[in-house]
Amino acid sequence: MNKGRWPFLLVLWPLAVWAGDDALSEVMRMLAATPSVEAAFREEKTLALLQEPLITHGVLYYRAPAYLRKRTLEPQPEEFQADGDWLTVEMPGQGRQDFHLKGYPQLRPFVEAIRATQAGDRATLERYYQLEFQGTPEHWLLRLTPRDPQAAELITAIIIQGQGAWIASVETLEPDGDRSLMTVTPR
Amino acid sequence: MTFPARRRWPIPLLWLAAALVCGWIVIKTPVVADLTLFLPRADPMAELLAEQLRSGPTTRLILIGLSGDAEAARAHISQQLAERLRASGQFSRVANGADALPEAELQTLYAHRYLLSPTVAPERFTPEGLRAALQQRLRELQSPLAVWQKRWLPGDPTGELLSLINAWTSGMREPAKRLGVWFSPDGERAMLLAETRASGYDLAAQRQAVTAIRAAFAEVSAGTGVALAMSGPGVLATLAEEQIRSEAQQLSALAMTAMVFILLSVYRSARTVWLGALPMLSALLAGAAAVDLLFSQIYMITLAFSMTLLGETLDYPTYLFSHRRMGETVTGTLRQLWPTLRLCVATTALGCLAMIVGDFPGLSQLGVFTIAGIIAAVATTRWLLPTLLPPDWTPPRPAEIGEWADGLLRPRPKLALALVGGGLLLLLAALAKAPAVWEDNLAALSPVPVDLLRLDQQLRTALGAPEVGRLIVMSAPDAETALRHSETVAAWLDIQQKNGVLDGYEAAARYLPSQRTQRQRQAQLPEREALATHLASAAQGLPFKPELFTPFLDAIATARAAPPVTLPELDGTLLGTRVGALLFPGERGWTALLPLSGVRDGAALSQGLPPYPGNQARYLDLRAETSRLVAGCREEVVARVGWGVLLIVAVVWVGLRSWRLTLAALLPVTLALALDVAMLLTLGERLTLFHLVSLLLVLGIGVDYGLFFSRPGADPFMRRRTLHALLVCCGSALTVFGLLSLSSLPALRAIGLTVSLGVAASFAAALVLARPLLARIEWKND
Numbered sequence: 001m002n003k004g005r006w007p008f009l010l011v012l013w014p015l016a017v018w019a020g021d022d023a024l025s026e027v028m029r030m031l032a033a034t035p036s037v038e039a040a041f042r043e044e045k046t047l048a049l050l051q052e053p054l055i056t057h058g059v060l061y062y063r064a065p066a067y068l069r070k071r072t073l074e075p076q077p078e079e080f081q082a083d084g085d086w087l088t089v090e091m092p093g094q095g096r097q098d099f100h101l102k103g104y105p106q107l108r109p110f111v112e113a114i115r116a117t118q119a120g121d122r123a124t125l126e127r128y129y130q131l132e133f134q135g136t137p138e139h140w141l142l143r144l145t146p147r148d149p150q151a152a153e154l155i156t157a158i159i160i161q162g163q164g165a166w167i168a169s170v171e172t173l174e175p176d177g178d179r180s181l182m183t184v185t186p187r
Numbered sequence: 188m189t190f191p192a193r194r195r196w197p198i199p200l201l202w203l204a205a206a207l208v209c210g211w212i213v214i215k216t217p218v219v220a221d222l223t224l225f226l227p228r229a230d231p232m233a234e235l236l237a238e239q240l241r242s243g244p245t246t247r248l249i250l251i252g253l254s255g256d257a258e259a260a261r262a263h264i265s266q267q268l269a270e271r272l273r274a275s276g277q278f279s280r281v282a283n284g285a286d287a288l289p290e291a292e293l294q295t296l297y298a299h300r301y302l303l304s305p306t307v308a309p310e311r312f313t314p315e316g317l318r319a320a321l322q323q324r325l326r327e328l329q330s331p332l333a334v335w336q337k338r339w340l341p342g343d344p345t346g347e348l349l350s351l352i353n354a355w356t357s358g359m360r361e362p363a364k365r366l367g368v369w370f371s372p373d374g375e376r377a378m379l380l381a382e383t384r385a386s387g388y389d390l391a392a393q394r395q396a397v398t399a400i401r402a403a404f405a406e407v408s409a410g411t412g413v414a415l416a417m418s419g420p421g422v423l424a425t426l427a428e429e430q431i432r433s434e435a436q437q438l439s440a441l442a443m444t445a446m447v448f449i450l451l452s453v454y455r456s457a458r459t460v461w462l463g464a465l466p467m468l469s470a471l472l473a474g475a476a477a478v479d480l481l482f483s484q485i486y487m488i489t490l491a492f493s494m495t496l497l498g499e500t501l502d503y504p505t506y507l508f509s510h511r512r513m514g515e516t517v518t519g520t521l522r523q524l525w526p527t528l529r530l531c532v533a534t535t536a537l538g539c540l541a542m543i544v545g546d547f548p549g550l551s552q553l554g555v556f557t558i559a560g561i562i563a564a565v566a567t568t569r570w571l572l573p574t575l576l577p578p579d580w581t582p583p584r585p586a587e588i589g590e591w592a593d594g595l596l597r598p599r600p601k602l603a604l605a606l607v608g609g610g611l612l613l614l615l616a617a618l619a620k621a622p623a624v625w626e627d628n629l630a631a632l633s634p635v636p637v638d639l640l641r642l643d644q645q646l647r648t649a650l651g652a653p654e655v656g657r658l659i660v661m662s663a664p665d666a667e668t669a670l671r672h673s674e675t676v677a678a679w680l681d682i683q684q685k686n687g688v689l690d691g692y693e694a695a696a697r698y699l700p701s702q703r704t705q706r707q708r709q710a711q712l713p714e715r716e717a718l719a720t721h722l723a724s725a726a727q728g729l730p731f732k733p734e735l736f737t738p739f740l741d742a743i744a745t746a747r748a749a750p751p752v753t754l755p756e757l758d759g760t761l762l763g764t765r766v767g768a769l770l771f772p773g774e775r776g777w778t779a780l781l782p783l784s785g786v787r788d789g790a791a792l793s794q795g796l797p798p799y800p801g802n803q804a805r806y807l808d809l810r811a812e813t814s815r816l817v818a819g820c821r822e823e824v825v826a827r828v829g830w831g832v833l834l835i836v837a838v839v840w841v842g843l844r845s846w847r848l849t850l851a852a853l854l855p856v857t858l859a860l861a862l863d864v865a866m867l868l869t870l871g872e873r874l875t876l877f878h879l880v881s882l883l884l885v886l887g888i889g890v891d892y893g894l895f896f897s898r899p900g901a902d903p904f905m906r907r908r909t910l911h912a913l914l915v916c917c918g919s920a921l922t923v924f925g926l927l928s929l930s931s932l933p934a935l936r937a938i939g940l941t942v943s944l945g946v947a948a949s950f951a952a953a954l955v956l957a958r959p960l961l962a963r964i965e966w967k968n969d
Contacts, residue, residue: 047328049340050730056329076326085259085366091330099367110331154334174334 024122024133027140030165032120037062037167040187041070045180060184068115082111109151113144113158114170129158139163198574202469202567209472216479247279247383247768249396249419250646252376256412261377262366264404264413271403272381277396279764280382284369292761296351297339301712301746302705303698304347305354309711311345312718312743317725320345325729342738344722354697355762376416378646382768383421393421418643426639434930442923446501449919454508454582462572463504466564469571470500474560478552489552498924498942499535499887500564502916503528506895507568509912510905511581517573525569527894530842532565534894535887537838538831547820550827553880561887595910595954603955607858610952614861617868625821626873638931657789659692659781659796661804662773666754669770669779670701672799676781679797688792690785695770698762705751715744817876824879831883835890851897855952856889862952863945870940877937885945888920892949896957910954917950 038061045054058072072078079090087099087107101108109128116124125131128151129144144158156173170182251268253261269283301307310316324340327333339348364370369378381400385392397417404415417426450459478485506528510520521528535557542554618624659676663669673696680692700708713721722736754770757763770779786792793806840849863885867878895909920942927939 045328047337049328049337049732049735051732052730054325054329054730070331072329076329078330080331089330089332091326178337 021133023135023137023140024131024142026137027133027142027162027164028120028122030120030137031118031167032064034062034118034120034165035064037118038187039184041182041184043072043180043182045178047178048176059187062115062118065119065121066115068111068118082115087111106150109146109148109155113160114167117142117144117160118167137164196574198570202571206469206472209476212476212479213472216475217484247386247419247421249381249383249400249417249422250643251379251381251400252371252416252418252646253379253408253413254376254416255414258370258374259366260411261370261413262368264408264411265368265377265379267407268400268403269379271407272379272400275399275403277384277399278381279384279768280761281379282369282381283377283379284364284367289761293348293352295757295760295762296355297343297348299749299752300343300347300351301743302708302749302752303700304350304708305697305700306345306350307347307708307711312711312713312721314721314724317344317721318729321725321729321731325731341735342742344736344739376646382764384764385421390421390424394425397422397425416642416646418639418646423639423643430639430932434932434935438926438930438935442926445922445926446919449915449922453915456582458576458580459504459508459582462575463501463508465571465575466500466503466567469567470560470564473563474556477559478556481555482548482552486549486552489549489556498884498920499531499891500561501919501923502888502891503564503568504572505915505919506912507572508582509915510908512904512908513579513581516578517576517580518578521569521573526842527898528565528569530839530894531887531891532561533838533842534835534890535561537834538828538883538886540834541827541831542824544827547823550820550824599955606952606955607854610858610862610865613869614865617865620868623873624868625818626875657783657786657792657806657808659783659792659804660778660807661781661799661802662776662778663802664776666770666772666777667702668802669777670696670699671703672802672804673770673779673781674701674704675797675799676804679795680781680783683792683795688786688788689783692781692783693769694781695766695779699752699754699757699766699770702751702753709747709749709751712743712747714747715740718743821876821879824876828879828883828886832886835886839890839894848897851957852890852893855893855896855956856886856949858952858956859889859945859949860885862948863941866944866948867941872937872940875933875937877934878941881938881941882945884942885949888916888942888946889949889953892917892953893957896953913950913953917946920946 039059041058041060043056043058045056047054056072056076057074058070061067061069061071066082066084068082070080077092079088081088081090082101085101087101088096089099090096099107101111112124112128116122116128122131125144128148129146132143132145134141134143140162142160142162144160146152146155146157152175154174156175159171159173160167161169161171166186167184169184172180172182253264253268255261265283269281272278272281296303311320321344323346324344327336328340365374365377369380370376371378381396383392383396385396400417401415408415446463447460450463451457453459475485475490478489506524507517507521510524511517512520539554539557539561542550543558544551659680661669661672661676663672673694677692677694677696680689680694683689684691696704719740722740726736754763754766757766769781770777772778783792789806789808789811796804796806836849836853839852840846843849843852860882863882864874867874872878892913895913898905898909924939924942924946927935928943930936930939
C-alpha cells in the first residue's frame, strides 16, 4: 500500500464507519422484517484433502424469529435444524441427535452466523463476531470475524453477501485455506 | 475426726499424674473413621470387601444434582461447573454427559489408535474395507461438523479414533440426556459425577473436594435459582461429620445442663456436680489410653459406643452421695457400699471381657475401653473422692425420703409375678409381630443422618449408572494376567449383556487391552506395500488427493513395530486415571475390577464366570456381602453377650454366695432386657449393633440396680437411702438418654431409646422383683 495514502484513510475512517453503521442498521431492519424465507442452495466446498470441490445441493427454510433448517438433498441427504436453543442433526444411518446450544457453546457461532443475520438480530451477531460492513443496503457485504479464540481456530471469517433483505451467498473461510461457498437462490 | 492434711495429698497427686499421662496418650492417638472394622479379619471375601469400602473407585465418587430454576439454566450451570471442576485438578474425572476429551488426551488416544482400538481387524484393511471407510469419511466431509473432524482424516481414514472415543464415552449405562447433559429421569435435576483423586476415606481430602465443589457452584450459579445437592461416600462422611458434631454438641450440652440441674436440686451442693464428674472423666481418659496402648489407634465409632457404656459410671458417685448419713465418715460409707460396688464393677467388666477375645477389632476395642474405664471410675469413687471431701461431709440436703418409700419397697409377689408374665408375653408378641428383628444393612450402622442417606439414594437412582454395588473382582500376579483375564470375562459379559442379564460393565481392558491382544492386533496390520496397494484401489474414483494418506501408511508401519502400550505410559492422563481405578497393584499382586450396572440375575453372574487358569474372579454384591458380614458380626456379639452373661452369673454368685440372692440380683435385669427389646420392636425399631451395645449398658446398669436393691443386711433406713440413690441414678439416666433419643441421627436415637427404656424397665423390675425374692422373713424381722 502506498504510504502517502495513510493519513487520508485515517481521516475518512470514522466517516466510513458511520456510513457503514447506518447502512448495516438499515439492512438489519430489512432482514428483521422478513417473516420467512424458502430457498435453494448450492454449496461448494474446497478442501485441501480433496482434488476437486465437494458440491452439495439442498434447500433452506427460515421462519422468524429463530427457526432455521438446512436440508441437504444431494449427494448425501442430511438435515440440520436450529430452533431456539436446540440443534437437531439428522444423518442417514446415524439417526437423530439433539444438542442444546448452551451445552455445546462451540456450535453456537456456526448457527448464529446465518440465523441471526437472517433475523436481523445484530446484538446476537455482535456477541459472537466482529462485524465489518461494506456496500449499500441494496448491495451489501458483511464480514463476520469470530470473537471467541476457539471459534477462530476453526473459522477465519464468514462473508455474507446480499441484496436488500435477501441473503445471496455465505462464504466460509478456514485458517487452513479450506473454504466453502454457499449460493442461495429463491425457490 | 480429721486426717492430717499430709496423708490426703498422695492420692489426688497420683490421680492427677495418671490423668495427665492418659491425657497425653489420648491426644497422640489417631482417631480413625472406618466402618470396616466391624468386619472379621479372617474372611477373604471380607478382606476384598473392606478394601473396596476403603479405597475402591466407588468410594471416590461424588454425585452432584442441580435442581431449581429453568431446565436450560440447570444444563448451563452443569456445563460450567464441570469445566471448573476439571480445571481444579482435584478430580480424576468429572462427567456430566457432555464429556469432551481434552486435546492432549485425544492425542494420546490417536498416537496409540491401532493398538488400543477395539475395531482393529484384518477386514478393515482390505480394499473393500478401506473403500467403505473412505466413502464414509467423504460423507462426513460434506457436513458442517467436518470442521472438527477433518484434521484426523489423513492419518486415520478407518476412524479408529472415533471407535476409541465411543469406548471412552459409553461403558456404563448412561443417564438420560437433556440439553446435552445428564438429567434425572423426571428432568428435575441436572446430574454430574465427579471422581476425586483422593480416597473416599481421606476425610481431609474429601472435605477439600466438597469445599471446591461448593465454591465453584457458588461462582457459576450466582444470580440463578439453581440449588446444589451432593452425595457419595466421602461427601456423606464429611456432611455427616458436620451434622453429627453440631447435633452431638447441642444434645450433650442439654444433657450436661440437665445433669447439673438434677444434682443441684437433689443435693443442693455444687460440690456434687464436679465430684460427680470426676469418675466419668477418669473413665474416659483411662479407657481411651488403654485402647491406644493396645491398638495404637481408636475408631471413632468405638469411641462413641464406649462413651455410652460409660453411662454407668455416672451412678457411682450418686450411690455414695445418697448413702451418706450423719455420724459416719465418707470412707466408712464407702466401706459399707464397697462389696456391692465392687460386684457392680466386676459384673460389667467381666460382661465386657467376652468382647475382647476374637478377630473383630471394633468389638475388642469396645471391650478394652469399657473395662479400663469402669475400673478407673470405681477406683476414683472409692479412693479419690474421700480425699477431696471433708471426712464427715454430707450433702447439704441429705437423702431424705419419707415413709411412703416403705410402702413402695414392700414386697408385692403378685405384682412381681404379673410383671414377669406380662413381660414375657409382650416380648413373645413383639417377636412374633415384628417383620424383621435385625437390621443387617451396614449403611444403617453408618452414623449418617437419614435425610442425607435418602438424598444419596435419589442421586444414585437418578444417575443410574454409577451405583457400583455389584462388581466382578479378580486378583492376578501381574497387570498383564489381570488384563487377559478381564478380557476373557468381558467377552463373556458381552454375551450376558445381549441376553439381558445386565445392562453394562466397565473394565480396564476396555481402555487398555492386554499386551497379548495388542500384539494380535499388530499382527493383523498389513505391510506397507500391501496396504498402499489396497488403499490405491479403494480410493479409485474418490476425490481424495493422491499421497493424502501417507500419514496413515506411516502410522500403520510404526504401529506394527511399536512396543505394546502399558500402564506406566498412561500415567498422568485421564485415560491412565480411569484405568488405574479399575486395575491397581495391592499387597499381593494386582486387582482388576469390573463394575456392573443394571444386574438382573446375580446368580447367573456368580456361577457362570468363565474359568481362567491359575486365577480366580469373584462376583461381589457389596450390599448382600456387607449384610452377610454384618449379620455375622451381630451373631458374634450375641454369642459374646451370652458368654458375658454366664460370667456375670458366676461373679455374682461368688460375690453373694447364695443362689437366692443371685437370683434376686439378676432376675430383674433379665426381665428388664426382655421388656426393653419388646418395647423397641413394638416401636418398629430394627435392632442394630447400636441397640445391642446399648443393651449391654442396660445390662450393666440393671445388674447394679438389682444388686443394690437386694443388698444383704440393709436396714429399712438404708433401704430408703438406696431407693433415693437409685431414683437419682434412674432419673439422670432417663434425662440424658431420653435427650439422645430425640436425635435425628440413627445411632444416637438407637442408643438413647434403648438405654432410656431399659433403665426405666430395670428400675421397675428391680423394685418389684428384687425384694420379694429375698427372704420375706428378713423383712418381717425388721
